[in-house]
Amino acid sequence: MTKHENRGLSRRQLLSHSIAAGAAFMVGAGFVAAPDAAWATEVVALQPETMATLVQMARDIYPHDHVPTEFYVIAVKGYDTAETAAEIEAGVAALNGAAQGMGHANYLAMGWERDRVDVLRGMEQSAFFQKIRGGLVTGLYNQKAVWPLFGYEGESFSKGGYIDRGFNDIAWL
Amino acid sequence: MVAKFELTDNSVTVIIGTGAGGGTLANELAQKGVKVVALEAGGRYLPEDYINDEWESFGQLAWLDKRTTSGDWRVARDFSGLPAWIVKAVGGTTTHWAGASLRFQDHEWKALTNYGKVDGANLLDWPIDGAEMAPWYDLAEEKLGVTRTGGREGLPGNNNYKVLEKGALAVGYKEVHTGRMAINSANRDNRLACQQTGFCFQGCKWGAKWSAAYTEIPNGEATGNLEVRERVHVAKILHDDAGKVTGVTYFDADGKEQTQMARIVCVAGNSIESPRLLLNSASEMFPDGLANSSGQVGRNYMRHVTGSVYGVFDKPVKMWRGTTMAGIVQDEARLDPSRGFVGGYELETLSLGLPFMAAFLDPGGWGREFTTALDSYENMAGMWIVGEDMPQETNRVTVNKDQPDQFGLPSPNVNFSDHPNDVAMRNHAYAQGTAIYTAVGATRVFPTPPYPSTHNLGTNRMSEDPAKGVVNKWGQTHDIANLFISDGSQFTTGASENPTLTIVALAIRQADHIASELAAGNI
Ligand SMILES: Cc1cc2nc3c(=O)[nH]c(=O)nc-3n(C[C@H](O)[C@H](O)[C@H](O)COP(=O)(O)OP(=O)(O)OC[C@H]3O[C@@H](n4cnc5c(N)ncnc54)[C@H](O)[C@@H]3O)c2cc1C
Ligand code: SF4
Numbered sequence: 001m002t003k004h005e006n007r008g009l010s011r012r013q014l015l016s017h018s019i020a021a022g023a024a025f026m027v028g029a030g031f032v033a034a035p036d037a038a039w040a041t042e043v044v045a046l047q048p049e050t051m052a053t054l055v056q057m058a059r060d061i062y063p064h065d066h067v068p069t070e071f072y073v074i075a076v077k078g079y080d081t082a083e084t085a086a087e088i089e090a091g092v093a094a095l096n097g098a099a100q101g102m103g104h105a106n107y108l109a110m111g112w113e114r115d116r117v118d119v120l121r122g123m124e125q126s127a128f129f130q131k132i133r134g135g136l137v138t139g140l141y142n143q144k145a146v147w148p149l150f151g152y153e154g155e156s157f158s159k160g161g162y163i164d165r166g167f168n169d170i171a172w173l
Numbered sequence: 174m175v176a177k178f179e180l181t182d183n184s185v186t187v188i189i190g191t192g193a194g195g196g197t198l199a200n201e202l203a204q205k206g207v208k209v210v211a212l213e214a215g216g217r218y219l220p221e222d223y224i225n226d227e228w229e230s231f232g233q234l235a236w237l238d239k240r241t242t243s244g245d246w247r248v249a250r251d252f253s254g255l256p257a258w259i260v261k262a263v264g265g266t267t268t269h270w271a272g273a274s275l276r277f278q279d280h281e282w283k284a285l286t287n288y289g290k291v292d293g294a295n296l297l298d299w300p301i302d303g304a305e306m307a308p309w310y311d312l313a314e315e316k317l318g319v320t321r322t323g324g325r326e327g328l329p330g331n332n333n334y335k336v337l338e339k340g341a342l343a344v345g346y347k348e349v350h351t352g353r354m355a356i357n358s359a360n361r362d363n364r365l366a367c368q369q370t371g372f373c374f375q376g377c378k379w380g381a382k383w384s385a386a387y388t389e390i391p392n393g394e395a396t397g398n399l400e401v402r403e404r405v406h407v408a409k410i411l412h413d414d415a416g417k418v419t420g421v422t423y424f425d426a427d428g429k430e431q432t433q434m435a436r437i438v439c440v441a442g443n444s445i446e447s448p449r450l451l452l453n454s455a456s457e458m459f460p461d462g463l464a465n466s467s468g469q470v471g472r473n474y475m476r477h478v479t480g481s482v483y484g485v486f487d488k489p490v491k492m493w494r495g496t497t498m499a500g501i502v503q504d505e506a507r508l509d510p511s512r513g514f515v516g517g518y519e520l521e522t523l524s525l526g527l528p529f530m531a532a533f534l535d536p537g538g539w540g541r542e543f544t545t546a547l548d549s550y551e552n553m554a555g556m557w558i559v560g561e562d563m564p565q566e567t568n569r570v571t572v573n574k575d576q577p578d579q580f581g582l583p584s585p586n587v588n589f590s591d592h593p594n595d596v597a598m599r600n601h602a603y604a605q606g607t608a609i610y611t612a613v614g615a616t617r618v619f620p621t622p623p624y625p626s627t628h629n630l631g632t633n634r635m636s637e638d639p640a641k642g643v644v645n646k647w648g649q650t651h652d653i654a655n656l657f658i659s660d661g662s663q664f665t666t667g668a669s670e671n672p673t674l675t676i677v678a679l680a681i682r683q684a685d686h687i688a689s690e691l692a693a694g695n696i
Pocket of ligand 2: 368
């Protein structure tokens with residue numbers, strides 16, 4: 001993590017660093033952002049690169065290519081608190097340790113999902129992995145804004161149900 | 174006018190729990206002029222209060238008190254603190270239920286006789302049969318307004334049903350229809366017809382589905398003979414030196430302990446809480462718990478052989494639209510041991526919203542195998558298996574003396590392991606469900622494991638012989654004449670049908686019996 005802990009990086013260096021590492025994140029002092037600025041989040045208790053790693057981990061656990069990263073950020077944002085920071089930092093350090101054990105600089109530096117998933121499989125039984133995975137089940141899929149990306153329509157009572165809106169409209173059978 | 178009774182009034186009948194069993198019994202007794210105090214741990218929620226959002230509704234209605242699990246069922250691993258998905262509210266789990274309302278088949282009342290002895294199973298015949306229950310089923314179907322009975326129309330089939338129907342007919346099934354449902358297919362009983370909103374499991378916001386919360390309870394209250402005390406948790410049933418029950422103690426909404434006297438006590442807390450209450454009421458006179466001379470209290474816990482099959486298609490289904498349990502295949506409900514198991518099963522459509530699908534499709538699952546399934550959520554159809562499971566003595570509810578709940582009362586543990594007959598049936602059903610969806614072009618199929626139990630049965634079972642069960646054919650405990658069991662825990666065996674119509678029919682019948690015994694001065 002040593003390189004990431006260098007706080008004085010210019011925006012250009014940050015960008016080039018991210019690209020060099022093959023990751024989809026810009027990590028700065030107190031924030032993590034998408035290289036194209038599609039989203040950004042400030043961190044309060046976690047190291048910015050910890051948050052970036054956590055977001056990548058979330059994506060690797062529940063990868064949906066059509067779901068923008070901002071929703072994964074929302075799903076793990078709750079861990080960025082003083083109470084949880086130590087546990088998360090330790091968990092991410094273990095993740096990076098496992099990545100290094102496989103010859104990579106850190107988790108984010110692993111270009112292929114396949115390799116990152118190998119690391120995750122190796123720590124599947126750990127309390128840290130289970131906490132993150134378990135939290136994502138509601139943290140990711142219970143975001144109302146995510147539902148339309150899966151076609152799910154949520155409640156219909158306010159629209160009078162589907163009685164006149166296609167409860168039996170299947171046409172391809 | 175809503176009645177109000179004194180704590181010291183020892184002429185009342187106390188009913189614990191206001192769900193399918195307790196809620197029905199309370200109303201039926203009140204209609205007959207019997208004074209009733211119904212004690213309900215949950216609060217009162219009506220259609221305007223229901224939330225059509227799966228997790229929010231879960232937080233509003235689910236029973237979340239401390240429970241533990243053991244045994245080799247997967248629920249013990251994936252949901253160790255949540256053996257059952259049931260409701261804590263006035264009206265009980267009839268708030269959540271989907272409304273499927275089926276009578277037992279005649280042979281199912283006599284499982285031991287008709288299936289023969291099955292190794293490891295504690296099979297027994299019910300002390301009643303289909304002929305005896307027929308008139309009570311008639312009354313229950315009328316009360317619930319069950320479709321396809323009493324001249325009522327069936328519900329229209331939604332997309333999920335259409336997929337099931339076409340696949341089922343293609344593989345040769347004949348008994349395929351939109352079910353016998355306690356859901357209005359036309360306006361009835363001052364309640365609307367189904368508006369096909371989905372979210373039947375979260376409480377029907379139109380009141381189209383029967384729930385004790387807005388039928389039995391207010392109807393009973395209107396007689397002036399029923400007082401419902403909500404948010405009160407019954408801790409113990411009391412008895413005198415003669416071994417008759419005399420009342421109950423409960424924690425009221427403020428956590429204060431109260432004692433309500435009673436002439437009769439009826440227990441209807443669902444099949445985990447009911448035996449727990451009997452066990453937690455142990456005394457010097459009854460050291461193993463009330464009504465437990467047989468040692469069967471808490472044993473023979475049944476939950477139906479369940480599981481789901483979800484199929485993914487190359488085009489949208491939108492299974493969440495409309496009634497959750499929108500149709501049924503009944504051909505496999507027959508008794509036919511040549512399939513490799515005794516008992517039968519039904520296949521019924523089911524859908525979960527995206528949030529619950531993520532939690533229940535493959536609990537603990539992750540990675541692309543899992544997420545590509547959810548990517549096809551819109552193109553999924555779903556069905557649920559409900560079949561007869563084998564009663565086993567070791568599948569049981571016990572109490573954890575060292576793990577108290579929020580009131581300091583020993584919490585329940587639910588131990589469950591599948592019987593080989595259950596496994597054989599589930600595998601058969603997975604294969605048939607897969608064949609149904611494959612027949613209409615499914616590109617991928619998921620044999621999904623059982624959810625936390627929604628059908629909880631058998632832990633105070635009915636028996637002719639007092640040594641083999643807890644209650645007689647009226648639901649009256651063999652040991653204590655003025656103590657009754659009025660919920661699904663009476664079930665001797667589970668049959669392949671969803672249980673609630675039978676729970677309601679038994680409650681109507683029990684009310685008739687209690688009222689006439691009271692009038693005759695026998696209890
Ligand atoms: C999602 C879902 C779908 C279902 N769909 C169907 C279906 O389609 N068809 C069908 O037949 N069945 C269905 N069921 C099952 C059905 O809901 C139950 O079988 C039925 O409600 C059980 O009735 P009961 O009287 O035994 O218990 P419940 O209805 O659960 O009532 C028990 C009540 O007792 C209260 N209680 C418990 N302990 C105490 C205590 N110590 N003090 C005070 N109060 C207490 C509880 O709060 C609860 O309100 C479904 C269940 C679920 C969860
Ligand atoms: S689909 Fe019908 S029964 Fe189910 S909740 Fe909606 S209106 Fe009620």
